Amino acid sequence: MSALAFNQAVVRFGSATILGGTSLEIAPGEFVSVVGPTGCGKSTLLNLAAGLLAPSAGSVDCLGTKVSGINRRAGYLFQGESLMPWRNARDNVAAGLQFAGMSKAQSRAQAEAWLDRVGLHGAGDKYPHQMSGGMRKRAQLAQMLILDPDILLMDEPFSALDVQTRLMMENELLSLWQNSEGARKTVLFITHDLEEAIGLSDRVVVLSAGPSTTPIADFRIDLPRPRDVAEIRHTHAFQDMHAKIWDVLRDQVLKTYRRSVAA
Amino acid sequence: MTSLYRAILAGLLIGAWYLGSKTGVLSPLFFGRPSMIAAQVVEWFSTGEIWPHLAITLSETLMAFASGTTGGVLAGLWLGLSPRTLSVLDPFIKAANAMPRVILAPIFAMWFGLGMGSKVALGFTLVFFIVFFNVLQGVREVSPVVLNGTRMLGASRRQLLRHVYLPAAMSWVFSSLHISVGMAFVGAVIAEYLGSAAGVGYLILQAQGVFDVDAVFAGIAVLTACALALDALVTLAETKLLVWQPRADMPRDN
Numbered sequence: 001m002s003a004l005a006f007n008q009a010v011v012r013f014g015s016a017t018i019l020g021g022t023s024l025e026i027a028p029g030e031f032v033s034v035v036g037p038t039g040c041g042k043s044t045l046l047n048l049a050a051g052l053l054a055p056s057a058g059s060v061d062c063l064g065t066k067v068s069g070i071n072r073r074a075g076y077l078f079q080g081e082s083l084m085p086w087r088n089a090r091d092n093v094a095a096g097l098q099f100a101g102m103s104k105a106q107s108r109a110q111a112e113a114w115l116d117r118v119g120l121h122g123a124g125d126k127y128p129h130q131m132s133g134g135m136r137k138r139a140q141l142a143q144m145l146i147l148d149p150d151i152l153l154m155d156e157p158f159s160a161l162d163v164q165t166r167l168m169m170e171n172e173l174l175s176l177w178q179n180s181e182g183a184r185k186t187v188l189f190i191t192h193d194l195e196e197a198i199g200l201s202d203r204v205v206v207l208s209a210g211p212s213t214t215p216i217a218d219f220r221i222d223l224p225r226p227r228d229v230a231e232i233r234h235t236h237a238f239q240d241m242h243a244k245i246w247d248v249l250r251d252q253v254l255k256t257y258r259r260s261v262a263a
Numbered sequence: 264m265t266s267l268y269r270a271i272l273a274g275l276l277i278g279a280w281y282l283g284s285k286t287g288v289l290s291p292l293f294f295g296r297p298s299m300i301a302a303q304v305v306e307w308f309s310t311g312e313i314w315p316h317l318a319i320t321l322s323e324t325l326m327a328f329a330s331g332t333t334g335g336v337l338a339g340l341w342l343g344l345s346p347r348t349l350s351v352l353d354p355f356i357k358a359a360n361a362m363p364r365v366i367l368a369p370i371f372a373m374w375f376g377l378g379m380g381s382k383v384a385l386g387f388t389l390v391f392f393i394v395f396f397n398v399l400q401g402v403r404e405v406s407p408v409v410l411n412g413t414r415m416l417g418a419s420r421r422q423l424l425r426h427v428y429l430p431a432a433m434s435w436v437f438s439s440l441h442i443s444v445g446m447a448f449v450g451a452v453i454a455e456y457l458g459s460a461a462g463v464g465y466l467i468l469q470a471q472g473v474f475d476v477d478a479v480f481a482g483i484a485v486l487t488a489c490a491l492a493l494d495a496l497v498t499l500a501e502t503k504l505l506v507w508q509p510r511a512d513m514p515r516d517n
């Protein structure tokens with residue numbers, strides 16, 4: 001049984017077909033990245049998996065059950081700022097547990113532990129506007145992981161960060177993912193950045209330029225783990241992989257670019 | 264330094280007023296005399312005559328503020344989350360808001376009598392719309408990312424309302440707090456002035472009836488001091504309650 005399966009999923013907004021019949025399967029414990037030109041429908045794909053959006057045709061299955069309404073097995077790390085600005089870091093992280101009925105004291109104690117784990121020790125009292133972009137991403141990560149979801153959906157989570165912070169957070173994400181107790185979590189990771197995709201993933205899926213986007217290529221990344229995303233970039237295996245995938249991705253990016261210039 | 268300049272400016276203004284009334288340039292019959300006004304204020308407080316009136320005016324203000332804010336928040340949340348109902352009611356809301364509310368005072372006096380009820384009612388109509396429009400705006404401008412993020416954390420509709428819409432709306436309510444508290448006060452005083460048996464507005468009305476212009480000015484001075492005190496209280500509440508905001512927004516009026 002796959003952790004996540006898109007079965008000929010179609011998304012239309014009015015007369016525009018964003019996703020054409022998209023099929024994609026992700027095995028439990030797999031780390032899959034999706035790359036594609038801007039505006040092709042990557043976030044849309046993720047929203048389908050999250051249950052924030054219902055497909056116009058086709059279906060999405062999560063761990064054997066059809067997704068309808070919010071997908072409770074999944075956690076979502078948003079590209080934008082999703083923290084509640086009126087809650088400090090601790091209460092943001094504790095929020096999911098509180099919604100599920102856990103007491104304030106108990107949920108806050110767990111939140112403290114998670115803040116430590118994502119490198120936010122002692123920052124529990126800070127409100128989002130008092131934190132740096134990197135700290136906010138860490139808080140979002142803890143907010144998602146505290147609920148122990150089986151599937152992690154991540155939409156360009158690190159694209160707003162500077163290069164150094166980004167590399168650090170990628171490594172931390174990998175170590176959280178690899179060292180988590182219990183079964184390894186399934187990750188569907190959206191990014192613009194091919195190097196990030198290869199460095200993190202077991203598989204990289206390339207989406208075609210829109211409209212009517214579909215996956216057009218699927219690469220297995222057999223680089224050894226544990227990885228250091230900064231160092232692995234210098235290996236030959238990585239660079240070969242990069243060249244191969246870029247060969248496919250470039251055409252799609254150019255298509256989108258030409259269309260935007262023509263328009 | 265600034266406060267020194269302020270003190271000098273106040274001294275100059277009151278000094279000029281004093282001299283003007285003393286020399287007859289400003290007729291004491293119309294402009295009063297600062298010394299007499301001050302004496303009147305002192306007398307009100309030393310005899311304790313003012314307290315019951317002040318208590319009544321401030322209670323009316325408080326009740327108008329509390330009821331108007333509660334009503335505005337509830338109505339704003341409800342209509343903000345049901346756009347269809349809002350579009351049906353829109354012209355009625357606009358009409359009610361455009362109506363000069365002061366003119367309702369005699370009607371409220373007929374409905375609720377000359378006691379506190381009619382004062383609270385007028386204050387309510389003033390406060391309600393300010394809060395209502397701010398909450399409406401707050402609900403509309405809730406960040407969709409925060410909303411989806413909270414939904415992904417498993418929040419039910421009720422919890423979304425309580426933990427996202429309400430706090431988002433409250434930040435807008437707070438940004439209009441200075442205006443709505445001021446309006447509650449204005450509503451109470453005006454309604455008192457237009458017909459009542461107690462309150463600072465009533466004191467002014469009485470003084471005017473016997474051409475005691477000093478007492479009118481004394482009443483105005485007391486009201487102004489109260490308004491300033493209320494405003495300072497609001498500022499204090501703001502800094503305590505909105506710690507999560509980068510800075511207090513500019514007040515938004517409607």
Ligand SMILES: Nc1ncnc2c1ncn2[C@@H]1O[C@H](COP(=O)(O)OP(=O)(O)OP(=O)(O)O)[C@@H](O)[C@H]1O
Binds near residue numbers: 045
């Ligand atoms: N609610 C909506 N209504 C209409 N069109 C939409 C809606 N949401 C997205 N779209 C359109 O769908 C297309 C895909 O959007 P999506 O956000 O999935 O792209 P993306 O691949 O995530 O882009 P980016 O790389 O810039 O994040 C875009 O052309 C966008 O304009």
Ligand SMILES: [Mg+2]
Binds near residue numbers: 042043044079
């Ligand atoms: Mg996107």
